[in-house]
Amino acid sequence: MSTTTPRRRLLAIGGVLAAATLALSACTNSSDDGDGDGNAANAGAGDNAETGDTVRIGFSAPAADHGWMGAITDAAVKQAEAFDDVELVNAEGTNDVNLQISQVETFINDKVDAIVLLPFDGAAMTDVATRAMEAGIPVINVDREFDSPFAARTTVLGDNYGMGVSAGRYICQQADGSTDAVVAEIAGIDSLPLTQDRSRGFKDALADCGLKVSNRVAAEFTVETGERAAANLLQAAPKIDFLWNHDDDQGVGVMAAIDNAGRDEFVMVGGAGSANVMRSIEADDTVLKATVIYPSTQGADGIKLARLIAQGRSMSDLAEVEVPRIVQLAAPIVTKENVDQYMDSAFES
Amino acid sequence: MTGSVQPTTAAPQKRARSLGVARNLGLVVALVLLCVVGLVTAGDRFASTNNIITVLSLASAIGVVAIGMTFVITGGGIDLSVGAIVALSSVWASTTGTQAMAGDVGWIVIATTAIGVGIACGVINGVLIAYGKIVPFIATLAMLASARGLAEILADRKTQIIRDQGFRDALGARPFGVPVIVFVFAAVVVAGWFLLNRTTFGRRTFAVGGNTEAARLAGIKVQRHTVYLYALLGATCGLAAVMLMSRTQTGSSTHGLMWELDAIAAVVIGGTLLSGGRGTVVGTLLGVLIFTTLTNVFTLNNLSTSVQAVAKGVIIVAAVLLQQRLANRNT
Numbered sequence: 001m002s003t004t005t006p007r008r009r010l011l012a013i014g015g016v017l018a019a020a021t022l023a024l025s026a027c028t029n030s031s032d033d034g035d036g037d038g039n040a041a042n043a044g045a046g047d048n049a050e051t052g053d054t055v056r057i058g059f060s061a062p063a064a065d066h067g068w069m070g071a072i073t074d075a076a077v078k079q080a081e082a083f084d085d086v087e088l089v090n091a092e093g094t095n096d097v098n099l100q101i102s103q104v105e106t107f108i109n110d111k112v113d114a115i116v117l118l119p120f121d122g123a124a125m126t127d128v129a130t131r132a133m134e135a136g137i138p139v140i141n142v143d144r145e146f147d148s149p150f151a152a153r154t155t156v157l158g159d160n161y162g163m164g165v166s167a168g169r170y171i172c173q174q175a176d177g178s179t180d181a182v183v184a185e186i187a188g189i190d191s192l193p194l195t196q197d198r199s200r201g202f203k204d205a206l207a208d209c210g211l212k213v214s215n216r217v218a219a220e221f222t223v224e225t226g227e228r229a230a231a232n233l234l235q236a237a238p239k240i241d242f243l244w245n246h247d248d249d250q251g252v253g254v255m256a257a258i259d260n261a262g263r264d265e266f267v268m269v270g271g272a273g274s275a276n277v278m279r280s281i282e283a284d285d286t287v288l289k290a291t292v293i294y295p296s297t298q299g300a301d302g303i304k305l306a307r308l309i310a311q312g313r314s315m316s317d318l319a320e321v322e323v324p325r326i327v328q329l330a331a332p333i334v335t336k337e338n339v340d341q342y343m344d345s346a347f348e349s
Numbered sequence: 350m351t352g353s354v355q356p357t358t359a360a361p362q363k364r365a366r367s368l369g370v371a372r373n374l375g376l377v378v379a380l381v382l383l384c385v386v387g388l389v390t391a392g393d394r395f396a397s398t399n400n401i402i403t404v405l406s407l408a409s410a411i412g413v414v415a416i417g418m419t420f421v422i423t424g425g426g427i428d429l430s431v432g433a434i435v436a437l438s439s440v441w442a443s444t445t446g447t448q449a450m451a452g453d454v455g456w457i458v459i460a461t462t463a464i465g466v467g468i469a470c471g472v473i474n475g476v477l478i479a480y481g482k483i484v485p486f487i488a489t490l491a492m493l494a495s496a497r498g499l500a501e502i503l504a505d506r507k508t509q510i511i512r513d514q515g516f517r518d519a520l521g522a523r524p525f526g527v528p529v530i531v532f533v534f535a536a537v538v539v540a541g542w543f544l545l546n547r548t549t550f551g552r553r554t555f556a557v558g559g560n561t562e563a564a565r566l567a568g569i570k571v572q573r574h575t576v577y578l579y580a581l582l583g584a585t586c587g588l589a590a591v592m593l594m595s596r597t598q599t600g601s602s603t604h605g606l607m608w609e610l611d612a613i614a615a616v617v618i619g620g621t622l623l624s625g626g627r628g629t630v631v632g633t634l635l636g637v638l639i640f641t642t643l644t645n646v647f648t649l650n651n652l653s654t655s656v657q658a659v660a661k662g663v664i665i666v667a668a669v670l671l672q673q674r675l676a677n678r679n680t
Binding site for chain 2: 064065066067070190191214215216217218220221222223224225227228229231232233234235236238249252253256257259260261348349
């Protein structure tokens with residue numbers, strides 16, 4: 001019983017992926033590079049790292065006003081530089097939807113070979129992305145989804161719901177059957193769907209082991225608001241057993257508030273996976289014992305997939321001919337035991 | 350009305366009134382009501398010493414900015430750039446360069462850098478408004494954009510951790526169990542009240558805000574005074590940055606987001622006239638305390654931020670209406 005929800009979800013995602021890729025392979029057989037014969041052919045199609053036709057990829061993302069968002073752009077640019085056959089056209093990050101639309105329009109006019117787009121607002125960018133697709137330019141949608149399935153060739157997503165689930169499960173594990181543990185939550189900007197997804201996943205996972213969130217506050221992804229929200233929260237709950245903070249950027253402020261209040265009776269779990277937090281987990285000298293990852297490499301993965309799609313190649317580790325329609329990245333929990341594994345992909349906030 | 354004119358031969362009764370007791374009765378009632386709600390719904394958690402200290406600490410940084418804002422608004426101006434100046438000051442004061450210097454000379458370097466940057470921004474605002482004849486709304490809007498942009502460039506959009514132990518120790522101290530920043534806030538309130546109500550500078554501020562032309566004819570150097578006012582607000586922004594750096598141990602270009610609205614709201618609820626000529630430091634203090642206590646009471650009761658936002662709006666209107674009624678009765 002305890003694992004039905006996430007497992008069913010996984011199955012559903014897997015099903016969607018399989019259906020999508022099957023449908024695609026059935027109707028598009030045009031992109032074979034001479035190796036499209038038979039099932040096993042793809043396994044020997046060669047390493048994706050091999051240099052292919054040079055392609056121009058347009059990249060547009062919101063302004064890097066946040067450690068995680070800055071890391072997205074940095075990782076994407078680095079990834080593009082690592083390829084000899086990719087020429088990156090990097091538009092200046094913007095939180096102005098109109099400007100971002102015009103950036104994509106410029107990409108269309110310039111006839112780039114593919115576009116990697118992390119929209120400031122997915123709904124608002126759907127129309128222009130659809131136009132790019134209609135113009136024959138594959139669009140790789142990163143992190144914030146468009147409204148329409150026709151607007152993107154491939155979508156790379158993080159797993160906000162999964163972050164909540166991972167954090168919740170870790171806490172269940174630590175609570176070890178106790179059902180009266182006090183669990184507190186410091187969310188990010190409450191009006192964002194991603195915050196709601198994270199909180200829903202957290203609630204669902206906690207419900208599995210009979211726990212619930214006793215105190216919840218929301219900050220705004222900044223150090224200062226994190227400090228303010230946490231200072232009040234710590235007064236609201238004189239004794240806490242577990243605390244999940246959605247975002248490691250605001251977590252710097254949360255930790256300062258915990259420090260100011262002189263509290264250390266609880267276990268804290270972070271979110272997103274900044275390098276600071278991972279170092280602190282490794283050192284094991286604060287209440288911070290774990291964090292859940294929201295990969296800041298999504299943009300880089302978008303570039304990798306855009307390159308393959310534009311070159312008409314397959315993913316060498318899949319049997320399937322076409323690049324998948326959806327790639328959803330996992331939200332693993334990072335603890336002292338496995339922190340080494342994730343340190344390299346962590347972002348500096 | 351009482352605050353705009355400072356009679357030299359003030360009767361004791363009038364003096365008491367200008368102290369703010371009667372004039373701010375509406376706000377006091379609102380704050381007391383809020384505390385009663387806190388006591389009833391959260392009991393000891395609300396009334397605990399720790400909680401009261403938390404509320405005062407959270408009110409300190411924004412409170413200092415609001416006191417500075419009281420002067421600018423009383424003087425007939427407005428400043429939208431306060432949050433951005435706080436961010437820039439905190440970033441400038443926490444760069445590795447500044448911190449290295451602080452390591453050699455002492456933590457005071459960090460504090461003076463922050464306040465210096467604040468004053469510089471304020472002077473720029475003031476000069477643009479007084480001598481450049483740009484309306485305050487536009488001049489400070491420009492400062493809002495460029496100060497935060499400069500902060501982002503300086504910090505490379507990273508959060509800068511303050512590692513200087515001297516700074517941490519000096520501002521993290523708790524004489525009598527109360528954080529230093531609360532004492533600083535108290536000192537700023539007292540100094541602000543004195544400056545506005547008991548000095549020539551204060552009288553000039555009321556005069557400039559009330560009627561610029563009359564002030565000029567009365568021999569006040571209006572332009573120079575305007576620069577002083579914005580510089581004063583800049584200094585309080587720098588001081589707020591120091592307080593924020595002490596609480597969060599960081600300097601960041603995201604500090605102080607939307608503080609301009611919080612500060613202006615606190616000032617206006619306090620009873621300072623948005624068009625200038627009338628202002629009260631005590632009212633501003635009460636305005637800041639009401640907002641901070643409100644958030645605290647709501648968090649103690651585990652209510653969502655959306656409910657808080659609605660309540661904030663209702664309380665703004667209620668406090669102002671109450672204020673008007675009581676003010677009419679008293680005068």
